[in-house]
Amino acid sequence: QPAQTLMIYKHSISIVDKKDSIEIGHSSLLERLTIYLQTSRYDKIVLITDKTVASVCSTNGTSYYEELKQHLQDTLPDQATRFRSLIIDTKPIKSRANRDAIEDTLLQFQCGQDTLLVALGGGGVLEMVGIVAACFRRGISWLAIPTTLLSMVGSGVGGQTGLDVPGYGRNVIGAVWHPEKILVDLRFLDTLPEHLWMEGWSEMLKLSIISNKGMFEDLEGLSSKACWSIMWRQAPDQIERWIHWSIHQRATIISSDSNEGHGFLDFGQTIGRALELHLHMTRGQAAALGMYYQAQLSYLLGYLNESQAERVKTLISDFGWPPLELDHVSALVPYLRHDQNSKLGGFKMMLLKSIGVPVFAFVDEQTICTALAHSYKLAKFRLVLPHKRAMRVPGSKSITNRAILLAALHLNDPTESITLLRVLVSEDTTLMIQALKTLNLAVFEWTDEGHLRVRRPPPLAEERLGQEGVAGVSGNSQCEKHVYVGNAGTVIRFLIPVCCLSPRLKWVRKIVVESCVRMAERPFAQIFESMNAKQAGTLVWVHGTARSVQNDRVAILEITPFAPSLLEASDDASFEISPYGSSQFISGLLMALASLESPSVFLVKHVQRLEDIPSYPFVQMTLDVLQRMQVATVRVSVESETSLKFSIHPTAAPGWQDEPCTRSLAIEPDLTAASYPLAFAMMTEAELILSNMSAHSCQGDKAFIDILARLGASVEYANSSLYFRGSLQRRSDEDMAFDLTQIGDTFMTLAVLAPILIEFGCAASVRLTGLSSQNSKECERVHITMEHLVKCGVAVSVSSDYDELWIGSPASWEGLVRIDPNNDHRIAMSFSLLGAYVAQSATRCDRMSLVIDNIETTRKTWPQYWHQMSEAFGWSYQPA
DSSP states (O other), X not given: XXXXXXXXXXXXXXXXXXXXXXXXXXXXXXXXXXXXXHTSOOSEEEEEEEHHHHTOBOTTSOBHHHHHHHHHHHHSTTHHHHEEEEEEOSTTSSOHHHHHHHHHHHHHTTOOTTEEEEXXXXXXXXXXXXXXXXXXXXXXXXXXXXXXXXXXXXXXXSOEEEEEETTTEEEEEEEEOOOSEEEEEGGGGGGOOHHHHHHHHHHHHHXXXXXXXXXXXXXXXXXXXXXXXXHHHHOHHHHHHHHHHHHXXXXXHHHHOHHHHHHHTTTTHHHHHHHHHHHOOOHHHHHXXXXXXXXXXXXXXXSSOHHHHHHHHHHHHHTTOOOOOOSOGGGGHHHHHTSTTEETTEEEEEEEEETTEEEEEEEEHHHHHHHHOSOEEEEOOOOOSSOEXXXXXXXXXXXXXXXXXXXXXXXXXXXOEEEEETOOOSHHHHHHHHHHHHTTSOEEEEOTTSOEEEEOOOOOHHHHHXXXXXXXXXXXXXXXXXXXXXXXXXXXXXXXXXXXXXXXXXTOSXXXXXXXXXXXXXXXXXXXXXXXHHTSSEEEEOTTSTTSEETXXXXXEEEEOOOOTTOOSSGGGOEEEOTTSOHHHHHHHHHHHHTSSSOEEEEEETOSXXXXXXXXXXXXXXXXXXXXXXXXXXXXXXXXXXXXXXXXXXXXXXXXXXXXXXXXXXXOBOHHXXXXXXXXXXXXXXXXXEETOOSSOSOTTHHHXXXXXXXXXXXXXXXXXXXXXXXXXXOOSOEEEEEOTTOGGGHHHHHHHHHHHHHTTSOXXXXXXXXXXXXGSSSOHHHHHHHHHHHTTOOEEEOTTSXXXXXXXXXXXXXXXXXXXXXXXXXXXXXXXXXXXXXXXXXXXXXXXEEEOOGGGGGGTOTTHHHHHHHHHOOEEEEO
């Protein structure tokens, strides 16, 4: 293995006019340094490091610094007069005090231009030594030995040097001064802590984002739970390949045109430097978040499409750097103004035209503050009526996840693929994609248009052993897989039956499901009872054990997959499940059983019709998608007076109904998401056009549109679009009641519409029923909705079982109301409608306003919700 190879340097890279100035290898640092010194003529050598690096030992227990110091002393014949060493302070590393200490040492040692400075350390040490080398005697030579991944792939390459000045910014004093030689010894990575691996990962990610889409997709393919230090021990070749690529790419960018190259490398840095100074972040974390926000700016300013912007943002947040909760965005502005890219009224900033293609743009301060905000205040705006606004609603989350999973399970050969059109790129769908990658069930490729191509991957080495039945393979630690599901209830309910039953996972010894803390509080008892009673794998609830919590990630479930040889089409082999556990679990079971070679059945107890299953439209949706993708035939029949029978007959050769030649499937727009612009158009009696909408949808939330039609809205389908006009018709003083058992996700939208209906005389009161399941969703939705309506001055009451909500008066329309969505995207989007309604009303906007906190929660199902609602209706929002 490369990590065991001695005295062999595998790569040499040239930068600017310095041929072979970067050498990369393992364990031969001292030998390579000796060769360089023997071919160069330096009168004096000064070794400089900081206190942190000086105390770091290698795996054999010796200090890197002491080892290098001793070697240099032994190499120089008269070292007493030709060699000095200096250890500078670690914090603050790039300070004037450290610069003075180094310069004083050089002066006292009577160094001239034939002096070589040797910098051993991370990026701060290299930049500090570099600025001294650039200025001392008008420029002397220096040699860099980076000791962290970030310095190897980042500041160690390119000659960027600089000092930080408190109160003024980072690198406000600096120069570009390339070292004569950069010796990258990968041995330093053997003892690198995990958080420093992550710092370097952010730099490799930046290089891929600005220059190479293929490399970005490589990094995108990693599990969000990847541990770099473990990967380095287990798969050093792969990590080394990425490191070499990153160094070579950075050197190429800089060598092509040094000034412009450094500009390209500033992607994420303008905002990142301000975050680092204001919030005292590490450099890598700040740079990663800077890239997150600059990707969003690229979308807002029309350079980057929505799909690619979300892929960049999701990859960054999934690896542990979610967007910040910045209470006062304006506090960042002084730091931004001191940045080297600051211009009058804004900034020259590196943005993206697409992944791999950067572009320079001028961005004003207000746009930056809007992109950075954690909370939005809906501000006064004018709604001009009548006006037809065209919108494209994002693809359905539910259909996207079903299509992704079925495509992964039913592709029979690595040469086959299916392209999913108009998929939703969001947190939930990304979690599904990452889980399927982790389990080696599929590989994914994104097209430039934002479509998703799904392929079957070649088997892993341990997978081949498991398929061949090699003795002892189940004891291989590589066969334990960790899958992270966040707070995505759909993902976990789909994956549980797949992990238990899929024959393609019989090589896995154990699957550990990890989630956020909230997911661990949601009900799963019915699911565990169903799978364990059948002995279809073993599910063990592990939440609460001492080893289960790491940061906000909790190990909640351990699954031992089961080769489903017992699942034949007989009553004795059938599952029996309760309909009250989860309609999504029933859907997951349907899709898992459809992936088997033999027919199978299961029974849903206590129901005689599909419509009797709570949230049955989701089950019907699954049946429709199975039919469209032609992967199985499902017959539903009454088994007895108390059970409904599902008989699943897998298709031998699945087809793709939409376009068999190109094997593609188009995802419908999300009708739950459509409820928000439709409800706002209803409130304001506006006209709205929703594109790619059909009257024949497999989504149950189409019933929400029917409710609006009954209330007086005009609804017409034509030219693959929905033409809608809101109308608040005055009626007699009657009480309205809506049973939302089957479309519970829209209850919050109706809850905020209700006070407007009452105010306009459309109803005396509004009663919403069938809500009990909503309190076990992303948050306690019924309770939180009632709480926020009361804040707005609405008379609300709720039944003791939280199944019914009564709304009895219009809002008081007074005061500043702050809405905490409790990490629930639907709470945030629903109450934004009320805020925008107030903001466009001339009689109310001066008396009341709403602030929505944690606006990023909308990324769960509608990543660019705020921007698109502003484009369609003219919403005005500002950082709060």
